Structure formats: C-alpha cells, structure tokens
Amino acid sequence: MSKAQQFRTKGLARIIHYALAIAPFEFCLIPDRDGFVSTKELLQALHEDADTAYVRESHLREICWGEERESFELEGSRMRARQRRWEFSDAPMPAVPKILYTAVRKRAHAFTIEKGLFSHGDRFLVLCGDRETALRMGRRRDSDPVIIEVMAEAGRRKNTAFFEFGSLVLSREIPPEFIAGPPVPMDRMEMAKAAATEVKRPEQRGPQSQKQAGSFLLDLERDPDTARRIKGRKQKGWKEDARRFRRDKGT
Structure with missing residues (x-):
C-alpha cells in the first residue's frame, strides 16, 4: 500500500471512529x-458527504x-x-420540543x-428537530419520502415517552x-383500504381438484370394459335369459 493510500485509509478510519464511537447521532445513525x-x-x-462518497x-x-x-x-x-463514549438514556425527557419531524415511505x-x-x-423511532435532517434520513429508504410532524410536547403530556440521543429524539410509539x-392522495388511500380489507376468495374447485391424498376417481369413459361404459339400463345377463326361458316353458 502506498503512503497516499495509507494516509487516506487512516483519515477514513478517523471519520468512522467519530461516527461509531463519539457522535453517531451527527451522522443520523442509531446503533x-x-x-x-x-x-x-x-x-x-x-x-451523503462528497469526501467519503467513494467508500465501499x-x-x-x-x-x-x-x-x-x-x-x-x-x-x-x-x-x-x-x-x-456515547450511551443511551433510559430516563424519559422531562421536556421536548413542541414539534418534531420524521420521514416515512410513500x-x-x-x-x-x-x-x-x-x-x-429493539429499534427506536427516530425524530429530528428540523425537516432537513428528517428528509436526509428518509431518503436513505425512499427517494421521495413523506415528512411527518409529531406533536411531541402534547404526546409527552399524555405519557408518550421520548428519549434523548444527542441531537436526535427517540421513541417507541407515537399514537x-x-x-x-x-x-x-386518493389513489394511495384506496390502495391502503383495499390492502386492509381484501379477503382472499376460496379457489373454485372442480371435480379433478377434489381428490384427496392417496385417492383416485374412476373415469367410466376410460373403462376398458365396454359393457360398463354403456349408459342407461343395465344389460341382461345369462340369469335373466334362463328365468325367461323357464317362464315361457311353463306356459
């Protein structure tokens, strides 16, 4: 490795160390x-930074x-x-901004x-103090995310817990x-309702699909005995002929 490459690698290591060890919230990362x-x-x-856009x-x-x-x-x-050097706080924040922001997929x-x-x-909801940061995080999951406003102070008064993590605010649930x-948009609303109410219709089952495992259905049309394939009244056999002969002889 050349000296230039070594210098570049050490510089990248310092940036990543800052992101993972000191202030992950500045990179909008939640470990x-x-x-x-x-x-x-x-x-x-x-x-998101042009100087480190090359990193793979x-x-x-x-x-x-x-x-x-x-x-x-x-x-x-x-x-x-x-x-x-960072740590999570398990104590809910005693005061929060009136409004916080987050982004969701369309x-x-x-x-x-x-x-x-x-x-x-074990993941948290991540809330930001400004729209720009929320949009920055949202674009990691959707090219055109929707910005949502959270009435944080009103929620805190109704027992919704918020936790501080550097410049970010974390929560488990927002009613x-x-x-x-x-x-x-109406098209998205209709799609959401359809997805929520759609009930899968039972598949129409024909005679061939009604077979159970280990069973089979007789197909009389394919019976090799032609006598069994004749529809209508059953043909007379030798017993019927003998009875008729005795009746005729007796008369």
Missing part, C-alpha cells in the same frame, strides 16, 4: 444496544483488518467501535396517518392523534 450499526446504514451516511464495504473491511483493527469490530454485515403514508408510528424489535402530515 443497537451493543454499539453495532449495519454496514449498509454506515455507508449510506458516508455517501471493501474499505470497511480494510480498516477492520488493518492497522486500526484494535479500534473496530466487523461482525457479518454490522460494525462497531470497541470503545464508545407506501406507509396512509397507514401512519391512520394508525400512528411504531418501532420494530395517531399526535401525528400530522400532508393529505393522503
């Missing part, structure tokens, strides 16, 4: 409880396996700093207005009465 962030999210954050996953591996390996840990598709717009916002698993956003 898990163990300090890991997904490499996908880390790369998305780095690509191979550069992250190079840092974790090179001279800086004592500072970072790469585990599958996630990465963390071994020593971290396809989640109607659901969010009607049902509210929910976190998934719909504390959410405001642009009107949902």
